[in-house]
Amino acid sequence: MHRWSELFIPTLREAPADAEVASHKFLVRAGYIRQLAAGIYSFLFLGNRSFNKIVAIVRQEMDKIGQEFFLPVLHPREIWEASGRWSLMGENLFRLKDRKGADMCLGMTEEEVMTEIARKELRSYKQLPQIWYQIATKFRDEPRPKAGLLRVRQFMMKDAYSFDIDAAALDVSYKKHYDTYCRIFDRCGLKYMVVEADSGAMGGKESHEFMVRTPAGEDQIVSCDGCNYAANLEKATSKLEGVEDLRPEGDGKPLEVHTPGQKTIEDVARFLGVSPKNKIKTLALMGEEKDGKTGKTKLRAIVVLTRGDHQLNEAKLNGMVAQATRPMDEGEIKALFKSPAGYLGPIGIEWAKDLKKDALPVLLVDKALEGRSNLIAGANKEDYHLKNLTPGKDFHPTAYADLRAVTAGEGCRNCGNALRIDTAVEIGHIFKLGDRYTEKMGARVLDKNGKEVTPIMGSYGIGIERILTAAVEQGNDENGFWLPPSIAPFEIVVSPTNVKDESLLSVAQDIGQRLGAAGFDVILDDRDERPGVKFKDADLVGIPFRITVGKKVTEGTVEVVLRSTREVHDVTIASIVEYFQGALRAKA
Ligand SMILES: [Zn+2]
Secondary structure, three states, rough: EEHHOOOOOOOOOOOOOOOOOOHHHHHHHOOEEHHHHHEEEEEEEHHHHHEEEEEEHOOOOOHOOOOOOOOOOEEEEEHHHOOOHHHHHHOOOEEEEEOOEEEEOOOOOHHHHHHHHHHHHEEEHOOOOEEEEEEEEEEEOOOEOOHHHEEEEEEEEEEEEEEEOOOOOOOHHHHHHHHHHHHHHHHHOOOOEEEEEOOOHHHHOOOOEEEEEOOOOOOEEEEEOOOOOEEEEEOOEOOOOOOOOEEEEEEEEOOOOOOOOOOOHHHHHHOOOHHHHEEEEEEEEEEEEEEEEEEEEEEEEEEEEEEEEOEEHHHOOOOOOHOOOEEOOOHHHHHOOOOOOOOOOOOOEEEEEEEOOOOOOOOEEHHHHHOOOOOEEEOOOOOOEEEEEOOOOOOOOEEEEOOOOOOOOOOOOOOEEEEEEEEEEEEEEEEEEHHHHHHHHOEEOOOOOOOOOOOOOEEEEHHHHHHHHHHHHHHOOOOEEEEOOOHHOOOOEEEEEEOOOOHHHHHHHHHHHHHHHOOOOEEEEEOOOOHHHHHHHHHHHHHHEEEEEEEHHHHEEEEEEOOOOOOEEEEEEEHHHHHHHHHHHHHH
């Protein structure tokens, strides 16, 4: 049994001045963590106990489906060049040189190292499937570390990789991880949801994120209460209500109309007496691509058209064009459109026919405009707009794509119910990578017919700190937080109200010892402090149950306080072990 008086638990009354989210404030105040530098934290005694409990749960569940490895954090440049990510990862990758001047980096993920092992060692379909995982430190040179453990530069991840002979086998490995992740997060006591996700810089096709709803989160998730549809905003779609197209005017050809001083979508719609839904919004952007070898930035005009009342989702666009974009400056707008901003449209410009092949400006049209007719857009001429514009007839998009951001209240694509949007924090992410890494790095195995094939991969991550922070965000009030018992540093704190009263202290010690012997994780608050001070600390530090050993001892009872609801139960000292066996172990 641990005794508080002998431990280092530096609780604070005040949170750090820059702390905005609950987990940051309380993990520092409760003495779990201390900052060493921006985005780099030390875990002290309580924090490390909780951390180790999370790791143990993750390991127990992962051991049921995979094999644990331990990989280096220090990587040679060559393997990242082989996968093509040495330049792709940009400034997020921590880079350094060894004493001989060779380029190295600190691993932020381990696809390269795992694929290198697979490339050298796997020879036959008979060796597949393989699921390899590790629990280790990762680094990421985050531009703006903040929010305590939510956005950090050094962190612990469980990362797993599967190697399979074909897509059907990958489905099996993927499902195993999906189910395992559900078991892990259930055991960690989190209220989470599984959402469809974008695979971003990882490449690949299918992907799911495990998310915990909290105002502290940096992701936005779209979900439906009517069915189980849920997706990251970067990926979400919705069902749109039909829009009535305008009738053609005149001979049906593009028709110039004078719109003096009318620049915004709303102004023009009002001026012409139409709905913004009949208008095209023209977004003028520049795609920037850094050449890995020369370091020079290549620019390409990317113009996006959406319905007048819709918003562009930048993540969808970046996924589509595989590069970063920024708004065009005035000069760039003039050069392409020959018109001031406010009157831009797709007519009179030669657009690229192929996104990848030719260097002409790219015209991407949101799917909500596909099949529409007689729309209104800028005429590329000051104070003028064009009526009667029909995509595919009057102008030819490089491609149609789903580029718009879903908004709350739109209909679910499955059941039509109104969608909701919440912020959330990501605690796990699973990807079907396909052959992106195995192909590039040259991993091959022989199939049943003796033919060489490329194995396909899945990649699966869990952020250990994220589980802790999500749990704190999920369970806190003005006085502190409470963790689910499975990941709390202690399950029960036993607090005698006065340690100078020897009979109270000896009852408290006896209770602690009996609970400890029964397998509960107990801390005895034997500090010579006023009860108020001890209760304040107990409320702060995340322990889900408190036993107050006070006056009622003379009647043979103590008080059990459930931290989350503050419910108080009188429990007889004789039955205290049975009480906790019911309260804490019954569900397990
Ligand atoms: Zn639905």
